[in-house]
Amino acid sequence: xxxxxxxxxxxxxxxxxxxxxxxxxxxxxxxxxxxxxxxxxxxxxxxxxxxxxxxxxxxxxxxxxxxxxxxxxxxxxxxxxxxxxxxxxxxxxxxxxxxxxxxxxxxxxxxxxxxxxxxxxxxxxxxxxxxxxxxxxxxxxxxxxxxxxxxxxxxxxxxxxxxxxxxxxxxxxxxxxxxxxxxxxxxxxxxxxxxxxxxxxxxxxxxxxxxxxxxxxxxxxxxxxxxxxxxxx
Amino acid sequence: xxxxxxxxxxxxxxxxxxxxxxxxxxxxxxxxxxxxxxxxxxxxxxxxxxxxxxxxxxxxxxxxxxxxxxxxxxxxxxxxxxxxxxxxxxxxxxxxxxxxxxxxxxxxxxxxxxxxxxxxxxxxxxxxxxxxxxxxxxxxxxxxxxxxxxxxxxxxxxxxxxxxxxxxxxxxxxxxxxxxxxxxxxxxxxxxxxxxxxxxxxxxxxxxxxxxxxxxxxxxxxxxxxxxxxxxx
DNA sequence: GTCAATTTAGACACCATTGTCTAAAACGTC
DNA sequence: GACGTTTTAGACAATGGTGTCTAAATTGAC
Numbered sequence: 001x002x003x004x005x006x007x008x009x010x011x012x013x014x015x016x017x018x019x020x021x022x023x024x025x026x027x028x029x030x031x032x033x034x035x036x037x038x039x040x041x042x043x044x045x046x047x048x049x050x051x052x053x054x055x056x057x058x059x060x061x062x063x064x065x066x067x068x069x070x071x072x073x074x075x076x077x078x079x080x081x082x083x084x085x086x087x088x089x090x091x092x093x094x095x096x097x098x099x100x101x102x103x104x105x106x107x108x109x110x111x112x113x114x115x116x117x118x119x120x121x122x123x124x125x126x127x128x129x130x131x132x133x134x135x136x137x138x139x140x141x142x143x144x145x146x147x148x149x150x151x152x153x154x155x156x157x158x159x160x161x162x163x164x165x166x167x168x169x170x171x172x173x174x175x176x177x178x179x180x181x182x183x184x185x186x187x188x189x190x191x192x193x194x195x196x197x198x199x200x201x202x203x204x205x206x207x208x209x210x211x212x213x214x215x216x217x218x219x220x221x222x223x224x225x226x227x228x229x230x231x232x233x
Numbered sequence: 234x235x236x237x238x239x240x241x242x243x244x245x246x247x248x249x250x251x252x253x254x255x256x257x258x259x260x261x262x263x264x265x266x267x268x269x270x271x272x273x274x275x276x277x278x279x280x281x282x283x284x285x286x287x288x289x290x291x292x293x294x295x296x297x298x299x300x301x302x303x304x305x306x307x308x309x310x311x312x313x314x315x316x317x318x319x320x321x322x323x324x325x326x327x328x329x330x331x332x333x334x335x336x337x338x339x340x341x342x343x344x345x346x347x348x349x350x351x352x353x354x355x356x357x358x359x360x361x362x363x364x365x366x367x368x369x370x371x372x373x374x375x376x377x378x379x380x381x382x383x384x385x386x387x388x389x390x391x392x393x394x395x396x397x398x399x400x401x402x403x404x405x406x407x408x409x410x411x412x413x414x415x416x417x418x419x420x421x422x423x424x425x426x427x428x429x430x431x432x433x434x435x436x437x438x439x440x441x442x443x444x445x446x447x448x449x450x451x452x453x454x455x456x457x458x459x460x461x462x463x464x465x466x
Numbered sequence: 467g468t469c470a471a472t473t474t475a476g477a478c479a480c481c482a483t484t485g486t487c488t489a490a491a492a493c494g495t496c
Numbered sequence: 497g498a499c500g501t502t503t504t505a506g507a508c509a510a511t512g513g514t515g516t517c518t519a520a521a522t523t524g525a526c
Contacts, residue, residue: 022503038361041273043483054504059485079340128361130423141420148239175416176443183412187374190363210409214446255473276513287474292515 025051026058030072035121039069039129073136074126077143082120087112088151098164098216099208106181106204113148114182115189115200149174156215166217173215180207256358258284259291268354272302272362296327306358306369313351320345321384331397331449332441339437341416346381347415348422348433382407389448399450406448413440 029051033042044065048055062068080102086107095101113119122144130137152174159165167173184203188195262284266275277298281288295301320341328334346352355377363370385407392398402407417436421428428436 036364038271040271045483055484056486057503058256060502064485065483111484124360127423128359131269139423172417172439176413176439179412179416181236182408183408187378190360191370191374193499206405206409210447213448214443233260278513288514289475289516290473297515298513375488453515 019059022051022053022057023061025074025076026053026061026068029053031076031117031121034069034072035124039065039132044068069129070133070136073122073140073190075122076118077140079144080113080122081147083118084148084151088155091155095159095162095164098159099212102208102212103201103204106208107158107200110181110185110195110204111197111200114178115185115195122191134171145178148178150198152177163217165215167215170229173211176214177207177211180211183207236335254296255284255286257347259286259294259301260305260308262286263301264309264350264354267302267305268350268357272298272358272365277301302362303366303369306355306373307353308371309354313346313355315377315379315383316345316351317384321388324388328392328395328397331392332445335441335445336434336437339410339441340433342381343414343418343428343437344430344433347411348418348427353422378411381411385410396450398448400448407446408443409447413444416440 026047030042030047033047033050036042037046044055044058047068048058051058059069062071087105090108091105092101122140126137126140126144130140149171153170156165156167156170156173156177160167160170165173181204184206185195185199190201259280263275263280266280266283269275270279277288277291279292280301284291291301295304320338323341324338325334355373359370359373359377363373386403389398389400389403389406389410391402392434393400398406414437417439418428418432421432
C-alpha cells in the first residue's frame with residue numbers, strides 16, 4: 001500500500017516525459033487492436049503486448065476497458081481534427097487551375113483524413129460501436145464528417161464568390177464531394193490495405209471531374225451551360 | 234444415444250416445414266444479434282433467446298458459432314441479390330422523364346437494398362469482420378456492390394445508347410451514382426434508424442440531379458455541352 | 467397410440483477475459 | 497546512493513461464453 005500509483009499525481013509531476021511515452025504507446029496500440037478486433041474482441045492483454053507494457057500499467061492509467069476505449073476515441077478524433085485544419089489551410093488562395101487544385105486537395109484529404117489509420121479506426125469503430133455509445137457517435141458526427149462538410153462548404157462558398165463554381169446548397173455539395181472521392185476508395189480501404197498514391201490520385205481525379213461537370217462554371221462561356229440550370233450571374 | 238439428432242437426415246425428411254421454420258427463426262435472430270453486437274460480442278444464448286429456441290437446437294443445426302455466422306451471411310446475401318434483380322427489372326423500358334425515373338429507381342434501390350436491415354447487416358459485418366474472413370469479404374465484394382455496380386453499369390449503357398446519358402466509363406459512373414445516393418443517407422442509417430420516405434426521396438433527388446448535371450445529355454442541344462467534354466457521337 | 471425425429475432445459479468441463487492484489491524491480495531526480 | 501514514483505510479472509477470484517452431454521418432453525406422420 002506504500003508505493004501504489006496515484007493517478008491524481010499525474011498533473012503535479014516532474015516525470016511527465018516517461019509517462020507520456022507510455023500513455024502514447026498504450027493509446028496507439030489500443031487504437032490498432034480495437035480497430036482490428038472491435039471493442040469486445042480486443043483483450044487488454046493483447047493491447048498490453050502490442051504496447052510493450054504490462055497489463056497492470058494499462059489499468060494504472062485507465063480504470064477499465066471502457067475508459068481506455070473512450071480515451072482512444074478522443075485521442076484519435078483530436079488528431080484527425082488537427083489534421084483536417086492543417087489540410088484545409090493548404091488550398092491556394094489564388095487558383096489558376098481549379099481542377100488541378102481541387103484534385104491535389106482531394107488527394108491530401110483522402111490520404112491524411114479518410115484513408116489513413118485514424119480515418120479507418122473512426123469509420124470502423126463508430127460503425128460497430130456507435131449504437132452502444134451514443135455520445136461517442138454524436139461527438140464523431142459533429143467533429144468528424146460534420147466538421148469536414150462544413151469546412152468544405154466554406155471552401156466551396158469562397159470558390160463560388162470567385163466565380164469558379166456554381167452551387168446552390170454548399171452543404172449538399174460538400175457531402176457529395178466527399179462521397180465522390182470515397183466512391184473509388186472505400187472498396188480498397190475496406191479491404192484493409194491503404195490505397196497506393198496512384199489509386200488516390202485517380203480516385204481524386206475521377207471525383208473532381210464529375211464534381212466539376214456538375215458544379216463547375218466554364219471559364220468565359222456562360223452560354224455553354226446546360227439550359228436546365230438557372231444561371232445566377 | 235438413441236434419438237440423437239442426425240443432420241444427415243435433414244434431406245430425407247417429411248418434416249421439412251417445422252425445421253425450416255426453426256432454421257429461419259434462427260437465421261433471422263442471428264442476423265439481428267450479429268448486426269447489433271458484432272461477431273465476438275454476440276452470444277449463442279442471446280441468439281437462442283431472440284429466436285425463441287433452445288441453445289442446443291442452434292448447435293444441432295450449425296456445428297459452431299462460426300458456421301452459423303457464415304450461414305447467416307450467405308442467407309442475407311442471397312436475399313439481397315434477389316432483391317437487387319427484382320428492383321433492376323422495374324426500370325421502365327421507355328422513359329419519357331429520365332430524372333423522375335432515375336429518382337424513383339434510386340428510392341427503390343436505397344430503400345430495399347442499401348438502407349434496409351439486410352443492407353445494414355452486410356455493411357456493418359463486412360466492415361467489422363471482413364479482415365477476419367477474407368473469403369466472406371471477397372464474396373460480398375463480388376456479389377454485393379460488384380453486382381450492383383455492374384448491373385447499374387448495364388442500365389447506364391442502355392440509357393446512353395438511347396441518347397439520354399453521355400458516359401465514358403460505365404463502371405465509374407455506377408460507383409459514383411451509388412456514392413451520391415448514399416451521400417445523404419449514410420449518416421442517417423449509421424445512426425441506427427432507417428430513413429423516412431421523405432429522406433429517401435430527397436436523397437435520391439439530390440443524387441440524381443447532380444448525376445444528371447454531370448452525365449445527362451440535354452434534350453436536343455448537343456451544342457450546349459461544356460466544351461471540355463469530347464462528344465463521341 | 468406408436469414411433470422416430472426433433473427440441474428442450476439443465477448441468478457440465480473448459481477456456482478466455484476482466485480487474486485486483488502483491489512484492490519485487492526499474493526508473494529518475496536529487 | 498537514497499528516495500519516491502512508476503512499472504512489472506505473476507497469482508488470483510469472479511465472470512461469462514463455448515460446446516458437449518443427458519434425460520425428458522414435444523412434435524408430427526402413420
